[in-house]
Structures are given as C-alpha cells and as structure tokens.
Amino acid sequence: MAVVSRLNAQPKPTAVPAPMQISLRGVRKYFGASGFVAVDGVDIDIPQGQFFVIVGPSGCGKTTLLRMLAGLEGLSEGTMTINRTDPSRPENSMVFQGDSLFPWMTVFDNAAYGLRMRGVPETDVRESVQLWLERIGLWRFRDRFPSQLSGGMRQRVSIVRAFANDPEILLMDEPFSALDEQNKMVLHEELLRIWEASKKTVVFITHSVDEAVTLGDRIMVMTANPGREKAMIDVPFPRPRNVLELRHQPAYGDLVFNIWEQLREEVQRARANAEGDK
Amino acid sequence: MARRSSFRGADRFIGLLTPLVLLGIWEAAARTGLIDARFFPAPSSIVHQFGALIANGELGDNLMASLRRLALGMLVGGVPALFLGLAMGISRPLRAAIDPLISATYPIPKSAILPLVLLIFGLGEMSKVVMVALGAFYPILINTVMGVANIDKIYLDVGHNFRASRWQVFRTIALPGALPSIMAGIKLAMGMGLILIAISEMVAASDGIGYMIWNAWQVLTVDTMYVGLLVIALLGFIFSVILDEVERLLIPWKGNKA
Ligand SMILES: Nc1ncnc2c1ncn2[C@@H]1O[C@H](COP(=O)(O)OP(=O)(O)OP(=O)(O)O)[C@@H](O)[C@H]1O
Ligand SMILES: [Mg+2]
Numbered sequence: 001m002a003v004v005s006r007l008n009a010q011p012k013p014t015a016v017p018a019p020m021q022i023s024l025r026g027v028r029k030y031f032g033a034s035g036f037v038a039v040d041g042v043d044i045d046i047p048q049g050q051f052f053v054i055v056g057p058s059g060c061g062k063t064t065l066l067r068m069l070a071g072l073e074g075l076s077e078g079t080m081t082i083n084r085t086d087p088s089r090p091e092n093s094m095v096f097q098g099d100s101l102f103p104w105m106t107v108f109d110n111a112a113y114g115l116r117m118r119g120v121p122e123t124d125v126r127e128s129v130q131l132w133l134e135r136i137g138l139w140r141f142r143d144r145f146p147s148q149l150s151g152g153m154r155q156r157v158s159i160v161r162a163f164a165n166d167p168e169i170l171l172m173d174e175p176f177s178a179l180d181e182q183n184k185m186v187l188h189e190e191l192l193r194i195w196e197a198s199k200k201t202v203v204f205i206t207h208s209v210d211e212a213v214t215l216g217d218r219i220m221v222m223t224a225n226p227g228r229e230k231a232m233i234d235v236p237f238p239r240p241r242n243v244l245e246l247r248h249q250p251a252y253g254d255l256v257f258n259i260w261e262q263l264r265e266e267v268q269r270a271r272a273n274a275e276g277d278k
Numbered sequence: 279m280a281r282r283s284s285f286r287g288a289d290r291f292i293g294l295l296t297p298l299v300l301l302g303i304w305e306a307a308a309r310t311g312l313i314d315a316r317f318f319p320a321p322s323s324i325v326h327q328f329g330a331l332i333a334n335g336e337l338g339d340n341l342m343a344s345l346r347r348l349a350l351g352m353l354v355g356g357v358p359a360l361f362l363g364l365a366m367g368i369s370r371p372l373r374a375a376i377d378p379l380i381s382a383t384y385p386i387p388k389s390a391i392l393p394l395v396l397l398i399f400g401l402g403e404m405s406k407v408v409m410v411a412l413g414a415f416y417p418i419l420i421n422t423v424m425g426v427a428n429i430d431k432i433y434l435d436v437g438h439n440f441r442a443s444r445w446q447v448f449r450t451i452a453l454p455g456a457l458p459s460i461m462a463g464i465k466l467a468m469g470m471g472l473i474l475i476a477i478s479e480m481v482a483a484s485d486g487i488g489y490m491i492w493n494a495w496q497v498l499t500v501d502t503m504y505v506g507l508l509v510i511a512l513l514g515f516i517f518s519v520i521l522d523e524v525e526r527l528l529i530p531w532k533g534n535k536a
Binding site: 070071072090092093094096098099100102103104105113114117118145146147165 | 450
C-alpha cells in the first residue's frame with residue numbers, strides 16, 4: 001500500500017511557516033521476488049529550501065530512497081507527498097551517482113538536455129545554459145564531448161545539467177565521490193555559492209561526513225541494511241559558509257566526530273552482515 | 279587534430295606499401311619463371327588485361343551490374359533490418375517474439391540458401407538482390423538490437439528524470455546510443471554482400487564481376503580472373519574507407535579524444 005502525491009501549489013495563507021516540500025511517512029521498498037528490504041520505514045520532512053544530507057554505509061538504501069523521490073522507483077509501502085511551490089518549473093532533477101552524461105552529446109547539449117526535453121525555446125535554452133556553464137567555468141569547453149573532459153569537469157557538467165533545468169528540488173547522489181580532495185573543495189564552494197543564490201531544496205547523498213557537515217542544513221544518518229533513520233542532526237553553522245574557515249572551528253570537529261561515531265556502528269554492522277552472508 | 283589526421287595518413291600509407299612490395303616480388307618471380315605464369319600471371323600482364331577490359335567496356339558493364347545488385351540488396355535487406363532492430367531493441371515483448379526466429383535462421387550459411395532463392399525468384403535480377411539482402415539483413419538486425427538493448431540503463435534513467443517522451447528517448451538516447459553498434463553491423467553487412475554477390479553471380483548470372491570471374495575460369499583467361507579478384511578486393515577496400523568516413527561523421531564522439 002503506497003501513496004504518492006505530487007501536489008500543486010495551494011493558494012498561500014499569509015504568515016504560515018515554510019511548508020514542507022517533501023514528506024515521507026513509513027516509506028518502505030522491497031526488491032524482487034525474495035522481498036529484499038532495501039529501505040525499511042523512513043519518515044522525513046524536508047522544508048522548502050533546505051539542504052538535506054543523507055549519510056550511511058554502502059548498500060543501506062540511500063540511492064533507492066533518492067530514486068523514489070525522483071519517481072524512478074515506486075514505493076512498496078508508505079506515503080510520499082511532494083508539495084509544489086511553482087508548477088511551471090520541473091519538480092526535481094537528479095545528479096546521478098557515477099558517469100551519466102550522454103557520451104554522444106557535447107557539453108552544451110548535455111547541459112541543455114532538460115530544458116530541451118520540456119520544449120523551452122532555443123534562445124532561452126542558449127541563454128540559460130551559457131549562464132550556468134560560465135558560472136561553473138566550463139563555457140569554453142561547450143563543444144567538447146564528455147570523453148574529452150576530466151572526471152571533475154564531467155561531474156560539473158552533470159551538476160549544471162540539473163541546475164540549468166531549474167527544478168524545485170535537486171537530488172544529488174554522491175556527486176563528488178569520484179573526485180580528489182582539491183577538486184572537491186573547489187566544487188563544494190561552487191555548489192554552496194550557486195545553491196545559496198537559488199535556494200532550492202536539495203537532497204544530497206554522500207559517504208563523506210566532512211562533506212555532509214560542510215554543505216548541509218540537516219543530516220540524516222541511516223542504519224546499515226535494511227535502511228532506516230539512525231539519527232537526525234542539525235548543522236548549526238550560519239550561511240554563507242566559507243569551506244576552509246568552517247573546518248577550522250572546534251565546533252566543526254565535534255560535529256564530525258559525533259556523526260562519525262553514529263556511522264561507525266552502522267558501518268561495522270554492515271560488515272558483520274556481509275560476513276554473515278558468506 | 280592536424281597531428282591525428284597525419285597519423286591516419288601514415289597508417290594508410292603503410293597499409294598501401296605492404297601490398298606494393300608483395301606485388302614487386304610476385305612480378306619478379308613470374309618473369310624469372312620462379313612461379314608458373316599460367317596460374318600466377320605477372321601483375322603487369324594483369325594490369326594490361328585490366329586496361330583492355332576497361333577499354334572494351336566489359337569491366338564497366340560487369341561492375342555496374344554488380345554494384346546495382348549490391349546497392350539494391352543492401353537497401354532491401356538493410357532498411358527493414360534497421361527498423362525492425364530498433365523496434366526489437368526498444369520493445370522487450372517484440373524481442374521475445376522474434377529472437378528465436380532469428381537465432382534459428384541466422385546460422386544457416388546464406389550460400390546454402392542460393393538454390394532455394396533461385397527456385398523462388400528465378401534467374402533474373404531479383405534472386406541476386408535477395409541474396410545480398412539476406413546477407414545484409416542479419417548483421418544489421420542483430421547489431422541494431424544489441425546496440426539498443428545494451429544502452430546503459432543510467433541513460434534511460436536520465437531521460438525519464440528529465441521527462442523525455444518516448445519519442446524523445448528514442449531520438450536522443452536509443453538511436454545515438456546504438457549508432458556505433460549499427461555502424462559495425464553495416465560494415466559486416468557490406469562484407470557479406472560482396473561475398474554473396476560474387477557467389478550468386480558465378481552460379482546464376484550472365485553479367486557482373488562474379489560472372490566475369492567464373493566465365494574466365496571456363497574459357498581459361500586467367501588474367502581476367504585476376505582482374506575480377508582485384509576489382510572485388512578494391513571494392514571491399516573502397517567501401518571500408520567510405521564507411522569509416524561515414525562513421526567519423528555520424529559518430530564524432532568516438533575516438534577523437536583531445
Ligand atoms: N533494482 C534493484 N533490485 C534489487 N536489489 C536492489 C536494486 N537496487 C538496489 N538494490 C539493493 O538495495 C540495497 C540498497 O541499494 P542502494 O543502491 O540504495 O544503496 P546505497 O546506499 O546507495 O549504496 P552506495 O552507498 O554503495 O551507493 C542494496 O543491497 C542493493 O543491492
Ligand atoms: Mg548509492
């Protein structure tokens with residue numbers, strides 16, 4: 001029994017707290033005939049404009065959860081409500097885990113994909129794609145194919161592809177996991193800069209606790225399989241954030257330590273599960 | 279870019295050099311009587327015969343006859359194979375329905391079907407066109423199906439996430455994603471077509487390069503036989519150069535890493 005509602009904007013009563021953009025209640029996901037439980041009862045409320053981060057051991061169901069949010073995967077149980085604030089914009093765009101740029105399209109065409117699929121006039125497509133590619137420093141590579149880019153550049157193009165589509169919700173699945181530390185740091189700053197300007201709702205998956213604390217407003221730690229909520233942690237640091245300065249603060253270290261402790265138990269449990277399978 | 283194309287030029291030059299050296303050795307061997315010139319006439323006498331056959335129009339007529347059959351056959355076999363292959367690649371039920379049929383008939387050597395084709399289509403043009411079409415059909419169909427079916431699922435997810443319609447998914451993902459595999463199929467089909475046109479013209483035609491070779495054997499003009507072989511080899515080479523060029527134009531994202 002699963003219910004998915006994607007609600008259009010209601011006439012807004014004045015002076016009401018920001019509405020929840022995403023609400024999940026008792027969301028479960030089973031796979032296959034064996035009924036393998038990937039996600040086991042998740043309740044989350046994400047307000048409009050929040051940068052929400054999910055961390056958890058490998059295989060705990062993070063991608064599955066994100067794919068359900070994207071509508072790429074159905075729910076097995078529970079309800080999912082997505083409140084639209086502006087039905088003229090697309091509901092969500094995903095930055096996929098791993099390489100997902102079309103190898104047969106140039107940087108420009110990849111970045112323009114979402115806009116073109118929804119029939120935006122070509123002059124507007126051009127304008128918006130140019131803006132985003134310039135913002136992320138790839139405009140002069142617009143005619144290259146993905147095979148002619150570095151891994152970090154490809155990752156930036158897939159982020160632009162999602163941002164340029166101008167969705168209400170950005171779903172990002174470990175977008176930086178394949179990058180080296182320096183590139184990661186630069187992209188964190190870039191992402192914060194463009195997100196702070198757009199104030200989109202973001203659901204962001206990562207393995208890196210540092211990344212979670214640097215970027216997020218709120219962090220959900222998930223349990224090892226089957227995936228549930230283990231802890232929900234607010235990140236108190238004000239915005240705009242400076243990535244380097246942030247990491248210098250004692251409070252930063254404490255928070256990272258705290259989350260690591262929660263996570264370590266689960267990673268160990270995940271390993272124990274894997275041993276049990278042998 | 280300039281460096282790359284000069285590399286390509288160098289590759290081609292070396293590719294041409296090897297046969298030239300071999301030809302030189304052959305010429306010398308035939309002239310000195312090291313090999314029997316009745317079976318292996320000197321390249322110079324083959325070239326001479328080549329000129330004569332061009333001059334009297336025989337070669338041109340036979341070449342045109344073969345090329346016409348080849349072109350028609352490639353179209354008649356290739357176009358339906360392409361569309362059926364795309365459809366089968368997209369639709370799992372269609373694939374399930376037709377796959378067994380293809381797997382069962384594919385291994386039959388096409389040359390073994392020639393008598394049946396002659397029986398059904400007679401000795402006219404049609405039988406030769408059908409033979410080429412049969413040869414072109416399978417590799418293009420199979421490669422197209424594989425090309426579409428093997429497209430990485432993540433690209434389809436991207437398409438769905440960006441709300442591409444069925445037609446848009448087809449146009450922006452299935453077709454370009456399958457194109458490299460389709461081109462490989464067309465190349466295989468071209469080679470198959472050459473083999474089959476030669477065989478069927480030998481057995482059942484009164485013109486064409488295959489006929490010319492067969493006839494040369496019957497009247498023992500060995501030079502003409504070699505001219506026929508040479509022409510077929512040249513055709514194969516020219517087609518592959520053309521198809522490589524087409525591939526470079528259609529699939530610019532392959533193999534031009536900066
Ligand atoms: N389509 C599917 N069919 C069957 N099982 C699946 C499917 N997709 C995911 N799973 C299983 O569900 C579990 C959760 O997978 P998921 O991809 O959500 O993990 P994850 O948290 O994203 O892991 P990682 O951090 O390694 O990306 C895994 O055990 C996986 O094997
Ligand atoms: Mg994942």
